[in-house]
Amino acid sequence: MSGFVQPLEHLIECFRRLPGIGYKTAVRLAFCVVDMPAADAEAFATAIINAKQKIKMCSICQNISESDVCDICLSSSRDKSTICVTENSKDVAAIEKIRDYNGLYHVLGGLISPINGITPDKLKIKELLSRLSDDTVKEVIIATNPNIEGEATAMYISKLIKPLGVKVSRLAYGIPAGGELEYADEVTLSRAIEGRREL
């Protein structure tokens, strides 16, 4: 009980359910909605409904898409011999942003994490393997996060793919650009030395 009228309480509750939104922030956001022009509030509500209804998963790469097959999978200008495997759609967006990569993607929808009940069969790994059945794909780049779950998932997938004669690679580890050696952790530093390049 906080002394607000019911419709406001409901909205505060809805905002609170979002990740990283505490009670005070939820109150601030709810008041912002109450104070915004009616048209903006309606647009916001419509955007929520639309995002939920119109966004599907691409039946090929499992990335979010408005159509059955996403624009990247449909594009004739993308290199169909390379598939970059990511944990989620946000990571696809991050890689697309740098405009360096021109291959296809495959979104796993998570990382293997037995503690959290995420076993390999919960991920879109079967769908990835079925994409490798003809000889189009020459390389799979595993771009999962460099943490325990990301590593485990990368190892698991690479063991399944290698027997198919497809090259499997992993994003390079190292000191992040603009970072300082002094503050790099030991694992990062040892991997940066391990992966050193001749100049």
Next chain:
Amino acid sequence: MSGFVQPLEHLIECFRRLPGIGYKTAVRLAFCVVDMPAADAEAFATAIINAKQKIKMCSICQNISESDVCDICLSSSRDKSTICVTENSKDVAAIEKIRDYNGLYHVLGGLISPINGITPDKLKIKELLSRLSDDTVKEVIIATNPNIEGEATAMYISKLIKPLGVKVSRLAYGIPAGGELEYADEVTLSRAIEGRREL
């Protein structure tokens, strides 16, 4: 451009318009909406529409209300001789929470701030004065924030009310409970000394 599909971009934009929500947070929240069950997303959209449509202003105290006159103004158990003046409805909720105050409220809808174009006529000051026309109200407690705008507003209102023979008071200044003298700023400290009480 961030490589997301249109419906998602729209939702991210909507979240970004909320106060204190940056791009990365907006992306996180939008993905959370996409991942939530359809029923929850619909409930969220409905809560936004409802909050906007069902919440009005109480015609007496200008606090948010579901009806023309709010529950506090209608209540027979509240002390109608005292009005507590606040900047907004959030402050009313904060005071209601402590359950110590049993009088009525008056929400100004802002604080005087000429720099931001908020002149006294933009606030619900006339409405406050009209509530003092009969002899019911004996005291007006001005509970605006202890900053420049809050002070200026309090001074402005008290000058209008005093000639009407109504007592005007202001919330006490001082060291916040649990605070430390060492870290109190000079103004707070000097006011705490000024407002000292005999024990």
